[in-house]
Each structure stands twice: as C-alpha cells, then as structure tokens.
C-alpha cells in the first residue's frame with residue numbers, strides 16, 4: 001500500500017480479483033462488502049502477511065488455507081458489547097415491550113450476533129419484563145468461530161464495569177452481577193439465560209429467510225455491506241418480519257437511504273426502531 | 279486545484295477550534311467537510327447542536343451510506359469510525375485506532391484513497407498523535423495538507439505530531455484557517471456553481 005508506484009485503480013481491480021477468487025474457491029462471498037472498510041482490513045492483512053500487493057496476498061490466500069482462515073477473521077469486524085448504545089435498549093424496554101405483551105408467543109431474530117453480547121442483553125431485558133418464557137431467540141452469524149463463543153456466554157470480567165453502566169442506563173434496575181458468576185478473569189453468564197436461545201450459522205449474503213419473526217435485530221452488520229447487498233438484506237429482513245413486527249438497526253444506520261423505507265414507521269425517533277406497517 | 283472534500287481532525291480543545299472555524303465559514307462555502315472530533319462513546323447529539331449554533335452551514339451526524347452533499351458539514355457519530363467512499367459515507371465499529379473511535383487516521387486514510395489529489399486535510403488542536411499518519415497519506419496521494427499552528431492550539435501535541443509526520447503545505451493560526459480554505463477552494467467554488 002505504500003509502494004511508490006501505488007496505483008489505486010489497479011488496486012481496486014486486484015481487490016475484485018481477490019474477492020472473486022475467495023468466493024469461488026472458499027465459498028465466502030465478500031464481493032458486495034463496502035469498499036472503504038474492506039480496503040482497510042485488506043491493508044492490515046497485507047501488513048501482517050508481509051504481502052507487498054493485493055495480488056501477492058491473493059496468491060497466499062488461495063494457496064494456503066491457514067492464511068485464508070486468518071484473512072477471514074481479519075475481514076469481518078466482530079467488535080460488540082453488552083447493552084451497546086443503552087438508549088436503544090431503553091427505547092426497546094419502554095416502547096417495544098408493551099407491544100410484545102400482546103403476543104402469546106414471541107419470535108426474535110438477531111442477525112449478525114457476533115460473540116453474543118447483544119443476545120444475552122436482550123435475554124436479560126426480556127426476563128426483567130416477564131416475557132422471556134414466551135420468547136424464542138434465534139441468534140445467527142456467518143462466522144462459526146464467534147458463534148461458539150456466543151454459545152459459551154463467557155465474557156471478560158474487566159468489561160463488567162462498562163456493561164453495568166450500560167445496563168443501568170438502559171433502564172435495568174437489578175443488580176447486574178446477579179446475571180453472572182465471576183471466575184478468575186471471566187464473567188460466566190447464568191446458563192438459564194440461554195434457555196430460549198438457538199445459535200446457528202446463517203449468511204445474510206447467500207442464505208434465505210428461515211422463519212417469520214415478531215422482532216428482527218440486525219445492528220452494525222449492514223454498515224459493512226455496499227448498497228446492493230444492503231438492499232438484498234433489507235428485503236430478506238422485511239420478508240422475515242410478520243406484519244407489525246419490529247426492526248432494530250444500529251445507531252448510525254437508518255432506512256432513509258434504502259428502498260424499503262415506505263414499509264416501516266419509526267417507533268421512537270432517533271433510536272432506530274421501526275415497525276413494519278405494509 | 280479543485281477539492282471535492284475537506285477532512286478535519288480535532289481532539290482536546292477541538293470544540294472551541296471547530297466553533298471558531300464553523301462560525302467563520304460563509305454560508306455559500308461549497309466544499310463539504312467531514313469532521314472527526316474525539317469524543318466519549320456515550321455522547322449524544324449535544325456536540326452537533328452546540329456546533330450548529332455557531333455555524334451557518336448545516337451540520338449532520340453522518341449516517342451509513344449518507345451521500346456527501348456540497349455545502350454541508352458532517353460529524354463522525356460517537357463510538358463509530360467514519361470512513362469515506364466516493365460520494366458517500368461508511369461507518370465501522372472496528373476497535374479503537376490510536377485509542378480513539380472515531381479515529382482521525384481512519385477517516386483520513388479512507389478519504390485519501392477515495393479522493394487522492396482532490397482532498398484537503400486539516401489537523402487541529404489535540405493531545406494525541408491521531409491524524410498524523412493519515413495526513414502523511416493524504417500528502418502522499420497528492421492531496422493538500424493544513425495544520426493549525428501549534429502556538430495557536432489549545433493543545434499542541436496533535437499539530438506537532440502531524441508536522442513531524444509529513445511536509446505540511448500550510449501551517450497557520452486558527453483564525454487564518456478559514457481564509458486559507460476559502461482561498462484554496464476558490465476554483466472548486468466556481469466549478470460547483
């Protein structure tokens with residue numbers, strides 16, 4: 001990336017060739033991911049793999065499966081947190097929970113759940129609302145490595161101070177430490193929090209809809225996609241939501257720049273919670 | 279020289295510097311600005327609304343895929359990296375870079391790749407070295423680089439780090455930044471009109 005005769009147009013061609021090769025050879029389709037952040041992560045990998053050009057990286061990735069594994073981990077951003085963006089959970093508690101109370105059974109889909117922090121947060125919220133027994137949560141991600149972590153429900157103990165703060169700002173009024181056991185540097189979350197959660201692999205780019213849901217959360221996942229893939233996923237989420245179902249997006253995402261805007265109304269202004277109305 | 283975008287990085291002391299710059303920018307300033315001000319992950323809309331009170335141009339917190347429009351100022355939202363594609367914004371929750379999310383280097387690096395010589399980068403006051411590598415990259419891609427004179431900065435660490443990282447085109451005191459930007463962007467102006 002810092003070679004003197006750096007040619008950005010050529011680099012984009014090389015990136016396309018690399019992604020094409022990865023999709024055909026390994027079946028992971030990154031061809032419609034957002035270019036700016038993709039480039040950043042490709043450059044990081046080039047540095048780590050000591051590849052001078054994207055073509056040199058392609059050679060390694062295609063011929064060395066171990067290099068592909070590292071590349072896959074480097075390409076997806078898995079950073080997440082419990083009760084990330086507390087205002088969202090507070091709005092969910094005050095505005096969505098009353099809607100859900102009217103349902104005898106509630107199906108929830110977390111698409112792109114990463115290591116699960118968001119899913120456990122939702123389980124806690126639903127438990128405190130007295131709704132958890134009526135819920136079934138489907139938590140999916142394309143990356144099996146993060147899913148196995150999510151299934152364990154063990155998070156770093158050092159994070160608990162931040163998460164407790166988030167939990168309280170999200171309207172939590174219990175003692176957050178009731179939900180985990182501290183063991184060395186780990187916080188092991190209570191296994192019963194997992195009772196209503198099913199973790200499974202699902203790729204939003206290549207797999208279809210698998211159920212009908214009352215709530216779909218897909219937060220901070222589509223920011224890594226380009227417009228084409230984003231529209232594809234919005235269609236998939238729309239088709240997976242029941243009428244009057246609730247869609248939750250990340251704080252910096254909105255339906256504004258998508259063609260599905262007219263099918264939803266905003267439940268709480270600014271909190272990225274939408275209700276399907278047509 | 280014509281510019282399609284101005285990227286600005288500020289940290290400690292940035293609120294006052296940005297207020298001064300936005301207050302001085304004329305309402306017909308056409309080249310859009312993308313701004314990273316280091317901020318706490320929980321901060322709300324306050325930064326935007328405080329800055330908006332000083333500014334004549336409209337200020338937005340950038341959303342994912344938002345088109346970059348002329349005559350507007352875009353702020354990186356709290357707890358996200360702001361990146362630039364050609365003509366629109368992209369966001370990322372990747373871990374902090376230089377202990378910061380949003381990070382100035384991430385914005386500058388992506389903007390340099392997207393706009394090359396049509397990019398103007400500005401580093402303001404701050405107590406970190408964020409932005410230095412990014413500014414060097416803007417320079418390497420043929421873009422124009424501006425740094426606030428450390429003597430006029432509330433905190434001189436960040437401007438000094440930027441000056442040490444590359445041969446900066448213009449080092450000017452805070453009050454001269456807007457006159458300089460106006461002069462540099464004059465031809466972009468005519469093209470835009």
Ligand SMILES: C[S@@+](CC[C@H](N)C(=O)[O-])C[C@H]1O[C@@H](n2cnc3c(N)ncnc32)[C@H](O)[C@@H]1O
Nearest residue numbers: 076077080112114141142143203204205219220
């Ligand atoms: C930044 S994390 C978001 C985690 C959580 N939803 C949150 O907001 O904190 C993005 C996740 O999306 C997943 N992802 C990326 N592309 C995907 C795809 N095509 N299908 C399913 N998951 C995907 C990544 O593996 C990663 O775990």
